[in-house]
Amino acid sequence: MNVYSAKNLTYKINNKIILDNLNFEIEKGKSYALIGCNGSGKTTLMKILAGVELNFEGELYFFDKKLDKSTFEKLFKEGFYKKVGYLFQDTDLQLFNLNVFDEIAFGPRQYIADEKEIEKRVFEIAKLFGIENLLQSDILVLSGGEKKKVALASILVNNPDILILDEPTNDLDPKSIRFVAKVLSELKNAGKTIILSTHHFDVLLLLADFMIVMSPDHRILKIGKTEEILKDKELLIEANVIDEEFEIFKKIY
Numbered sequence: 001m002n003v004y005s006a007k008n009l010t011y012k013i014n015n016k017i018i019l020d021n022l023n024f025e026i027e028k029g030k031s032y033a034l035i036g037c038n039g040s041g042k043t044t045l046m047k048i049l050a051g052v053e054l055n056f057e058g059e060l061y062f063f064d065k066k067l068d069k070s071t072f073e074k075l076f077k078e079g080f081y082k083k084v085g086y087l088f089q090d091t092d093l094q095l096f097n098l099n100v101f102d103e104i105a106f107g108p109r110q111y112i113a114d115e116k117e118i119e120k121r122v123f124e125i126a127k128l129f130g131i132e133n134l135l136q137s138d139i140l141v142l143s144g145g146e147k148k149k150v151a152l153a154s155i156l157v158n159n160p161d162i163l164i165l166d167e168p169t170n171d172l173d174p175k176s177i178r179f180v181a182k183v184l185s186e187l188k189n190a191g192k193t194i195i196l197s198t199h200h201f202d203v204l205l206l207l208a209d210f211m212i213v214m215s216p217d218h219r220i221l222k223i224g225k226t227e228e229i230l231k232d233k234e235l236l237i238e239a240n241v242i243d244e245e246f247e248i249f250k251k252i253y
């Protein structure tokens with residue numbers, strides 16, 4: 001079963017092409033890494049999949065339902081964001097509460113009435129991310145990595161089936177990168193559908209079944225199994241994400 005399928009998906013801003021005629025399917029329970037150089041269109045595509053940007057051309061289906069400007073309100077009312085968790089690349093755009101507890105509790109408060117139950121869930125997820133000591137902190141004082149952990153916790157606390165994660169390991173220290181990769185890999189093994197973008201190649205083998213490789217001119221160059229794509233140095237050079245000297249198979253952090 002496909003979670004998403006896109007047919008001739010194109011996105012333009014002021015006539016400048018940002019996504020050029022993309023065709024792909026995202027299968028339920030599989031994990032996908034979007035790879036491409038800076039500016040290739042990964043964030044734009046993830047915003048579209050997350051329903052944040054709807055001014056695209058072509059067709060996009062969410063399960064068997066059309067997702068576009070005219071249908072999104074209905075999808076939203078049917079609980080789109082209970083199913084889909086979206087992590088913004090820019091964490092500052094994501095976090096909008098004053099303190100960490102309220103940020104993580106925001107989602108559960110939409111569907112749980114019992115504040116004790118909400119507290120329990122918030123503490124559990126905060127403990128998992130090692131941020132329980134930050135729960136009463138002001139969001140504005142957090143470090144970049146701490147903000148990323150809070151943003152991830154605020155999504156995962158809702159237990160969505162589909163995770164759209166734009167550079168989830170950005171800003172994290174090496175130990176935290178490995179930790180987040182492990183958490184996501186457990187979620188993958190639990191059957192979640194994951195679409196993530198990353199410039200951290202070494203987490204890909206752990207996390208992604210498939211890679212979607214974007215070209216500098218905003219097309220999909222190739223979709224294939226992660227092990228196969230990572231062996232295809234020519235392709236990755238064409239995508240402008242590595243140079244000749246880059247060593248792909250480094251040890252994971």
Ligand SMILES: Nc1ncnc2c1ncn2[C@@H]1O[C@H](COP(=O)(O)OP(=O)(O)OP(=O)(O)O)[C@@H](O)[C@H]1O
Nearest residue numbers: 013018036037038039040041042043044045089197
């Ligand atoms: N509102 C906008 N106005 C003009 N250009 C835009 C706008 N939003 C995005 N772009 C352009 O679209 C292109 C794709 O941007 P996008 O953020 O999707 O790239 P990306 O692949 O996520 O890059 P990165 O690896 O740096 O995160 C970039 O060239 C960007 O400058």
Ligand SMILES: [Mg+2]
Nearest residue numbers: 042043044089
């Ligand atoms: Mg981006």
